[in-house]
Amino acid sequence: MWEETEHGLYKQFNFKDFNESFAFMTRVAQLAHQHHHYPRWENEWSVVQIWLATRKDTLTISDRDRELATAIDNLVEAQTDVPLPAAVPHQDQVKVYADGGSRGNPGPSASGFVILDMDDTVLMEQGVYLGITTNNQAEYTALKLALEACKKLGVREVFVHMDSLLVVNQMKNIFKIRNRELWPIYQACKELVKSFEHVNFVHVPRELNKLADAAVNRAMDKELGITHPKSQLTI
Numbered sequence: 263m264w265e266e267t268e269h270g271l272y273k274q275f276n277f278k279d280f281n282e283s284f285a286f287m288t289r290v291a292q293l294a295h296q297h298h299h300y301p302r303w304e305n306e307w308s309v310v311q312i313w314l315a316t317r318k319d320t321l322t323i324s325d326r327d328r329e330l331a332t333a334i335d336n337l338v339e340a341q342t343d344v345p346l347p348a349a350v351p352h353q354d355q356v357k358v359y360a361d362g363g364s365r366g367n368p369g370p371s372a373s374g375f376v377i378l379d380m381d382d383t384v385l386m387e388q389g390v391y392l393g394i395t396t397n398n399q400a401e402y403t404a405l406k407l408a409l410e411a412c413k414k415l416g417v418r419e420v421f422v423h424m425d426s427l428l429v430v431n432q433m434k435n436i437f438k439i440r441n442r443e444l445w446p447i448y449q450a451c452k453e454l455v456k457s458f459e460h461v462n463f464v465h466v467p468r469e470l471n472k473l474a475d476a477a478v479n480r481a482m483d484k485e486l487g488i489t490h491p492k493s494q495l496t497i
Contacts, residue, residue, distance in 0.1 A: 266323055269302075269313050270313045270314050271314040271323055271328070272314075273311075273312055274309065274311045275309070275312070276308060277310070280307050281446060285450060287310060289399070292396075292443065293395075296368060296394050297330045298326070299316060299327075301330070333394060336393040352416060353417055355417070355420075355421070357378045357421045358408045358422045359375065359376045359466075360405050360407075360422065361373070361374050361375070361404055361424065361426075361471050363400055363478045363479070367397045368394055368395055371392040371400040372392055372481040372482040373403040373407060374404055374477025374481060375387065375404050375408035375411070375474055377411060377415070384473075387474075388407065388477060389481030391481045398428060398429070398441070399443070399447065401429045402429060405451050406451050409457070409461075413454060418458060419458060419459055421462045421464065422462065423465075425468040425471045426465075430464070430465040433448075433455070433463050
């Protein structure tokens with residue numbers, strides 16, 4: 263809950279380590295730029311404090327302050343751990359299909375993934391609305407959420423399928439990271455890969471990634487209140 267203080271809206275965020283807090287600050291900086299806002303914040307290792315006040319002369323809370331506060335809360339909610347289904351049979355090997363999309367790029371975005379056993383039985387699927395971000399951020403977030411879920415399931419080997427050639431080749435060290443805004447979540451995914459005996463990344467056409475794409479669209483449409491979407495995701 264944001265507090266209304268004499269210095270504007272205030273909230274403290276606590277993370278596991280500095281990498282998580284740095285990734286959060288990077289995303290908040292993007293949100294602030296998109297909302298034409300200049301928040302004040304302080305960071306001490308894994309703790310981030312944020313003050314939102316556009317009217318610094320009167321220190322009253324503006325609509326822009328509240329809009330950015332809501333966007334930040336949506337971001338935090340999207341970064342929380344994905345809950346696992348009540349009963350998922352143990353698997354040593356799984357297939358993962360992950361996808362992310364942005365309507366606008368940057369624009370309203372979502373991530374989705376599906377985990378299947380080696381016989382193509384769906385074990386779990388998830389779609390998460392991210393707020394305003396880019397297509398590449400959404401793709402990486404989908405991968406991160408999928409790997410976190412696989413780690414919780416105790417999987418040893420993961421076969422990841424994505425239609426993002428950028429993400430696949432960066433994770434395979436074929437492409438370099440040239441966008442510094444992707445670096446924190448890329449590093450987080452690299453750390454998660456170490457949790458498994460083997461992770462294989464495969465680039466697939468979008469037509470073969472329909473399950474994850476559907477999870478993305480469901481999360482997006484639910485948040486935006488769209489029953490029959492007219493717009494398409496940015497590839």
